[in-house]
Structure formats: C-alpha cells, structure tokens
Amino acid sequence: MTTNKGFCASVCRCFFEYSTPQILVIRSTKVGTLNRIIQALVLGYVIGYVCVLKKGYQDTDGVLSSVTTKVKGVAVTNTSDLGLRVWDVADYIIPPQEESSFFVLTNLIMTLNQTQSHCPENVGFDCVTDSDCKAGLSNTRGDGVQTGRCVNFSSVARTCEVLAWCPLELDLQPPDPPMLAGAENFTVLIKNSIRYPMFNFNKRNILPHVNKTYLQQCVFNRVTDPDCPIFRLRDMTTEAGEDFQTMAVHGGIMGVQISWFCDLDLPASWCVPKYTFRRLDNKDPENNVAPGYNFRFAKYYKTNNNKETRTLIKGFGIRFDVMVFGQAGKFNIIPTLLNIGAGLALLGLVTVVCDLIVLTCMTKRNLYKENKYSYVDDFELLPDGTP
Structure with missing residues (x-):
C-alpha cells in the first residue's frame, strides 16, 4: 500500500512540475570566447551568405x-x-x-x-553469281532494292545490282x-x-x-x-x-x-x-x-x-x-521574415552548443551542473513526511 502511495506521489510530482530558465553567468575566458566565436559564425552565415550572397530577402522567378x-x-x-x-x-x-x-x-x-x-x-555487297543477290531485298545499309543480278562494279569487283538513285x-x-x-x-x-x-x-x-x-x-x-x-x-x-x-x-x-x-x-x-x-x-x-x-x-x-x-x-x-x-x-517581406526567423533560431542553438560543451567537457562541469539546475518543491508535507 505504501509502495502504491509513493508511486502515485512520484507521478503527481512529475505531472505538476514546471521548468523555467535560470540565467547562469559563467565568468570564464574559454567559455566566453567559445560563445562569441559561434555567434560570429552564425551571424556571418546569416548576414553574409544568406542575405548578401544569396539575397535571401528577395523573391525569385x-x-x-x-x-x-x-x-x-x-x-x-x-x-x-x-x-x-x-x-x-x-x-x-x-x-x-x-x-x-x-x-x-x-x-x-x-x-x-x-x-x-x-x-x-557499292563495295560491301560483293557477289560472284546472280544467286548471291536476292531480288527485292532492301538492305538498310544499302542504297536501293536489289534486282537479283550480279554485275561489274569495277574491273576487279562485282556487286549486286540495285534499283536506286544512280549514280x-x-x-x-x-x-x-x-x-x-x-x-x-x-x-x-x-x-x-x-x-x-x-x-x-x-x-x-x-x-x-x-x-x-x-x-x-x-x-x-x-x-x-x-x-x-x-x-x-x-x-x-x-x-x-x-x-x-x-x-x-x-x-x-x-x-x-x-x-x-x-x-x-x-x-x-x-x-x-x-x-x-x-x-x-x-x-x-x-x-x-x-x-x-x-x-x-x-x-x-x-x-x-x-x-x-x-x-x-x-x-x-x-x-x-x-x-x-x-x-x-x-x-519581398515574406522571405525576409523567414530568413530572419531562421537566423534567430540558429542563434538559439549557440546556447545549446555552449551548454553541451560546458556540462560535458570542462574541468568544472560538476560545479556548473550544481549551479545550472535548482529544484524548488511547493508541496505540503503530511505528518508522516510524505507529500
């Protein structure tokens, strides 16, 4: 019974929790420099590339x-x-x-x-006798329709005779x-x-x-x-x-x-x-x-x-x-507002990146965690100490 009450109390606590940002100012040369560099890169991309080079403030046709x-x-x-x-x-x-x-x-x-x-x-349709030529045959690589006769092309060559545009x-x-x-x-x-x-x-x-x-x-x-x-x-x-x-x-x-x-x-x-x-x-x-x-x-x-x-x-x-x-x-105002909104969203990512580095890579990460997250309970306790 006590276990069920504890579980219900945990669910109620999670459901009625509210998170609000807490401003934590870290006076650190490393963290401050990292923050400004990332901000400069984001601003350079939005202003220099998107707005100036690609003319993100324009509609195109x-x-x-x-x-x-x-x-x-x-x-x-x-x-x-x-x-x-x-x-x-x-x-x-x-x-x-x-x-x-x-x-x-x-x-x-x-x-x-x-x-x-x-x-x-022409040469390429050589023959020796009339039997080598087929009357009515029309070769796609030839120049006409064969008559069935083998005739002299020159003094040294014989080819099939054709009905065509001659010569x-x-x-x-x-x-x-x-x-x-x-x-x-x-x-x-x-x-x-x-x-x-x-x-x-x-x-x-x-x-x-x-x-x-x-x-x-x-x-x-x-x-x-x-x-x-x-x-x-x-x-x-x-x-x-x-x-x-x-x-x-x-x-x-x-x-x-x-x-x-x-x-x-x-x-x-x-x-x-x-x-x-x-x-x-x-x-x-x-x-x-x-x-x-x-x-x-x-x-x-x-x-x-x-x-x-x-x-x-x-x-x-x-x-x-x-x-x-x-x-x-x-x-056009529409692409202008869209690109400004995208730029502001990218600036919001600067804080996320810096928080990730500060809370996982810095030597004083445990100290930063203690100061970044604070918990305030607003529950009345029962006489036995449970919420």
Whole structure:
C-alpha cells in the first residue's frame, strides 16, 4: 500500500512540475570566447551568405524566353563539278528557320545528276553469281532494292545490282580545307526577348540605347561592343577555344549561352544579357568514329525530256544552339521574415552548443551542473513526511 502511495506521489510530482530558465553567468575566458566565436559564425552565415550572397530577402522567378536568328553572308566556290558558284543565305542555311537554333553549311560532297535507274551497289555487297543477290531485298545499309543480278562494279569487283538513285553516292572524306571556308565571316543577328511573369518584367537583348544606325555596323566584341547582338561565326568559335576552319571540315555543334541574372531592386537598365560560347559535341581525338555533324538533302529538277533528276548533297556544317537561362529577384517581406526567423533560431542553438560543451567537457562541469539546475518543491508535507 505504501509502495502504491509513493508511486502515485512520484507521478503527481512529475505531472505538476514546471521548468523555467535560470540565467547562469559563467565568468570564464574559454567559455566566453567559445560563445562569441559561434555567434560570429552564425551571424556571418546569416548576414553574409544568406542575405548578401544569396539575397535571401528577395523573391525569385525563372526566365521565359523566345529566340529568333538571321544569318547574313556570301561565299564563293570554284570546283571542277560546279565551276564558279556563289552561295548565299538561301543555299547554306538549312532549314531557313529553326526554334532557338540555326545551321550553317561549311563543307559538302555532291553527287550530280542522279536518276531513278539500275546500277551496281557499292563495295560491301560483293557477289560472284546472280544467286548471291536476292531480288527485292532492301538492305538498310544499302542504297536501293536489289534486282537479283550480279554485275561489274569495277574491273576487279562485282556487286549486286540495285534499283536506286544512280549514280550512287561514294563514301568519301569531306574536302580539307572546307569548301565554304568563307563562312567564318558570316554574321548572325540573335534577337532574344525575355519575361519574368512574377514581376511583370520584360526586356530584350537589343537594348534601348541600341539604334538602327549602330545595329547596321556593329559586331559583338566583349571589350568594345559587348551589347551588340550581331555575332561573327569565327569569333564565337574562337571564344569557345575552337578553330573555325578545323571545325568546318566535319562540322560540329556550338552552344550560344545567354544569361539573364537580374536584381530588380536595382535600376532596370542594369539588367543586361551576358553571352558565352562553348562546343557541345564530342571532339575527343581518341573517339574519331562519326565525328562532327552532317546530313543529306537533295535538290530536285526535271530535264528537257521531263525526266526527274536530283543533286544529292552530303552537307557538313556547324549547328548553333541558342540557350537562354536566368533568374530575377526582388525584395519581398515574406522571405525576409523567414530568413530572419531562421537566423534567430540558429542563434538559439549557440546556447545549446555552449551548454553541451560546458556540462560535458570542462574541468568544472560538476560545479556548473550544481549551479545550472535548482529544484524548488511547493508541496505540503503530511505528518508522516510524505507529500
């Protein structure tokens, strides 16, 4: 019975206990220095990193963007197949319009006067007799549909005959130097409009101070003309650490990066784009299988006898991908209060850390414990001494 009364008394004592902070001032150089160092670190993090560097007092929004491009330039070639020829925008920009991208033809292999007829397949589909060729077979790596006949490809080789666009394209290496070497002097006008919908902020990379006269004569230069939206192709590849003429032989992919990081608490005129350039495709010399960038297209026409003919072009060139990214920030009381509250909570942890060190690591920890915790009983005792 006495045991039950003691247990009930303990439960009642725990239930009706109340803890209140007790201020304990420790006059110690070590403890005081530790406390101030931790406080300084917390304040440095909150003020320096969160508020100043990361602008924790601002609300942020991501960029919405649209891009259009216009290339200008003329190149001249003089070959035995084509003779003297001038190439303009309609010839070397394929297709004329793409979304946030444009392709410039820099090199090509042409197969002229192809017609729908019969001709021997290229080497790789060798045969000895007609039985080695299967009529109607269409090989995905071939150039046409086999007729079932084995014919002479050359004086030393025989291949299966196919119905295809003849003469067939030969697997040749692209010319070096590139045929359209003059493409390095082509220029492109990049027009970029951005919007931050949260702040109802709009801007474009043709800045307000850029007039029509300036735009007709400027070319982007990071030192003298950093606001000009007209870029020379050679300059872009040079800034990316590439040689245009070397890259033009097999083609490649270039990235044009436009960054809009804007502090809208500052004047709007300070929000300007920054341009950087880099090569995106793999140019590892140890991995030289299928290098660069190329594709095939054809130009069709009809002869005087109404026979369809085409010119097949294997085009090598540089594709420029325009990538826009950025973020805008503006003062807002809600993130400001949230970060202030987080900072105050971190300052509260300073006391916890110091108490942990003082009560577990210091030589006088027992003395500190005796002075930190005090117990005051407010129970009336019964005549037998129990509460």
